[in-house]
Amino acid sequence: MTSWVQQKSNRVSYIARTGPGPTVIFLHGIGSNSGSFEPLANQLPDHFNLIAWNAPGYLGSNALDDPWPMPADYASILDKFLKRIGVKRAHIVGHSLGTLIAVSFARKFSERVVTLTLASTANGYNVERLTPLPPKVSNRIVELERLGPLEFAQSRAANLVYDPQNNQSVVSQVESAMAQVNLRGYAQAAHLLASGNLPLDLERTSICPNFIIGAEDSVTPISQTQVAAKAWATKHGRSPVIHEIADAGHAVYLQKPAAFCKALLDCFARSCRPDPTPVPKRKEV
Secondary structure: OOOOEEEEEOOEEEEEEOOOOOEEEEEOOOOOOHHHHHHHHHOOOOOOEEEEEOOOOOOOOOOOOOOOOOHHHHHHHHHHHHHHOOOOOEEEEEEOHHHHHHHHHHHHOHHHEEEEEEEOOOOOOOOOOOOOOOHHHHHHHHHHHHHOHHHHHHHHHHHHOOOHHHOHHHHHHHHHHHOOOOHHHHHHHHHHHHHOOHHHHHHOOOOOEEEEEEOOOOOOOHHHHHHHHHHHHHHHOOEOOEEEEOOOOOOHHHHOHHHHHHHHHHHHHOOOEOOOOOOOEEEEO
8 A cells, every 4th residue: 555645735735655546635624734533544445545634734735825715715726726736526525624615616626626525614604704703713822822832732632532531642633733834824713714604605505515524523523514414415306315424523633533434435335315305324433
C-alpha cells in the first residue's frame, strides 16, 4: 500500500496516497487537519487516489485575506487547488466544518463532484456577515487565544470522543491534531461556521448528499444531520441515506474507522431513492 505523502500546491498543503482509481477529497473540521485522515488509508482499497487538504490557515496552507470568509470563499480555493493538481472530478467527503465547504463546492461546481458525503454535519448559525458572533462561536476564539493551542486541545478533545475514558488513544489523536491549530486560521473558520447555513445550501445543491454520523455525537448530534437531510429531501423529492455508526462520537472516522469506511464505500456506490420520505437510516456496528 502506498503511504501518504506531504505535498503543497501554491497556497494549499495536503497529503496524498496515490492510486490509479477514483479520487477522494477529504475536508477536515475546525479543530483538525489533513493528518487526521491518515488512518483511513488502511481501511480503503489501494486503488483509490486519496487526497486530504489543509484548509486555508491550517498547517502549511495560507490563510485567507478576509477575516470573515464565507463558505463560497473556501469552495473557490478548493476548486483552484483541484485544478492545479489535475483533479477533474472526485468523491467529496466533508467532516464537521468541512461539510459546509463540501456543500458549497457541490453547489458551485456540481460537474466536479462524483458523490457528496457529509459526516457529522455542522449546520452553521446563519449569522449575517459582520454582525456579532454567536457566543458559542466567539467563545471558541477567546478560549484559543487565552489558552494557546495545546491547552485548548487538552480542554476540548475528549468532547469529540464517545466514552473517552475507555478510548484514550482516540482522544490523543484528536488532541494532537487540535493542538496544531493557529489563531488566524481557526478564527477565520469560526466566522465561516457562524455564517454557514447548511440546510439552505443543500436545498440549492443538485447533487444528492450522503450522511454519516456517530450515534453518540454530542457536538453535532444526529438531529442536525436529520434537519440537513430533510432539507434536501423536501426540496428534491428523493431521500438521502443516513449511516448511523454505533459507539462513536463526533470524531467518528477516528473512533470507528472500519465502520466509517464501510459506510463511505456504500455512499460512493449509492444513488438516492425516488421517494421524498422518510429519510432512512442505516445503523453500522
